[in-house]
Amino acid sequence: MKKIITIEDKLQWTNYIKRALHYDFYHTWYYHSLDKTGFPILFVYEENQNFIAFPLLKRNIPGSDFFDFTSVYGYTGPISNLDFKVLEDDFMEGFKASFIEYLQTGQNVTVFSRLHPFFDQERLMGKFSGVHANGKTxxxxxxxxxxxxxxxxxxxxxxxxxxxxxxxxxxxxxxxxxxxxxxxxxxxxxxxxxxxxxxxxxxxxxxxxxxxxxxxxxxxxxxxxxxxxxxxxxxxxxxxxxxxxxxxxxxxxxxxxxxxxxxxxxxxxxxxxxxxxxxxxxxxxxxxxxxxxxxxxxxxxxFEFNSWRYIANNDLYNSLLEEKAIDNTANIDFFPLYRNPVMA
CATH class of the missing domain: 3.40.630.30 (Gcn5-related N-acetyltransferase (GNAT))
Known part of the structure; x- marks a missing residue:
């Protein structure tokens, strides 16, 4: 089961964060309420009493009817009431399928999220493509x-x-x-x-x-x-x-x-x-x-610091690059490329 908790629902958002095995202040409702660059949501995937919660900022892509997602400034990524090291494969696959389904319900193009260097989130996000090594902390x-x-x-x-x-x-x-x-x-x-x-x-x-x-x-x-x-x-x-x-x-x-x-x-x-x-x-x-x-x-x-860079709709992504005459094979460490201010 999935649910989308918005920033208007402080009680539910805070409840999931407090139930997580590990979390950082970057995941909290309050920290997300400070960010005005997008609309904060908490995507929750649940099976029985276990859950994975993923905070993100939804943004309109300027000059289009499309949207993308990013993370707040800091270390975020998904959290759970379970240890990521021992998550069962079926549970992770269920999260993946549910999140992809959510992305496909709208004109959602990409997702960018900084991951937390202490929480072993790469095991879960590796189920998708797009885990990117950023450096060290x-x-x-x-x-x-x-x-x-x-x-x-x-x-x-x-x-x-x-x-x-x-x-x-x-x-x-x-x-x-x-x-x-x-x-x-x-x-x-x-x-x-x-x-x-x-x-x-x-x-x-x-x-x-x-x-x-x-x-x-x-x-x-x-x-x-x-x-x-x-x-x-x-x-x-x-x-x-x-x-x-x-x-x-x-x-x-x-x-x-x-x-x-x-x-x-x-x-x-x-x-x-x-x-x-x-x-x-x-x-x-x-x-x-x-x-x-x-x-x-x-x-x-x-500790290794990674990000997750995921293209949810390749056709829309490529069309946005074409509009800006951006080469999608360019070796530039920026994601998504259509938001790169140097290439705008």
């Missing part, structure tokens, strides 16, 4: 001792953290919701400096609401120097995982690298709260770039 294992963790830090990271502590840089967890404005200002300055797309310029209310949500535990960490907040991070804790959702540092303090001290202090709090992993994420667009190298300075533990 870096994580810190919080089940080790803090001494073991710090022993693998890159030498320059250890030295920088030592100097920051010596110079009285302090990390605090804020319990004051009004501090969201402080972080918002730091974050917006950071986005302006790097020339980020408009999509990443979140309002102050975004941070306030994120920190106030009762569906997951969000924490605001701030780094202070001589009483001035100069860096910070919104860290979201769900299930066994904590991860930095957003991190920023004031431009004038970038050379001091306060984010290194911040990262180390977050792991101390994480251990106290009983989390197993601190997910640092990957590089920009999940490339092994300078950002990825920065994160590898803390840990050599990496």
């Amino acid at each position: 870096v994580a810190i294992d919080l089940t080790t001792t803090i001494e073991e963790q710090r022993s693998v830090y890159r030498k320059s990271v250890k030295e920088k953290i030592r100097r920051l502590r010596k110079r009285d840089y302090l990390v605090k967890v804020s319990n004051d919701i009004s501090d969201a404005r402080i972080f918002a200002d730091i974050y917006i300055e950071n986005m302006q400096r790097v020339g980020a797309k408009e999509y990443y310029f979140f309002s102050e209310s975004y941070f306030v609401n994120l920190l106030a949500s009762d569906e997951f535990d969000s924490k605001l960490f701030l780094v202070y120097k001589d009483g001035e907040p100069i860096s910070g991070a919104v860290v979201v804790c769900t299930d066994e995982i904590m991860q930095v959702h957003l991190l920023a540092t004031k431009t004038k303090y970038l050379n001091e690298s306060p984010a290194k001290l911040l990262t180390d202090e977050i792991t101390v709090i994480g251990r106290q709260l009983g989390y197993k992993y601190f997910n640092l994420g990957g590089g920009v667009n999940f490339k092994e770039d300078n950002l990825f190298g920065w994160k590898m300075g803390f840990s050599k533990l990496c």
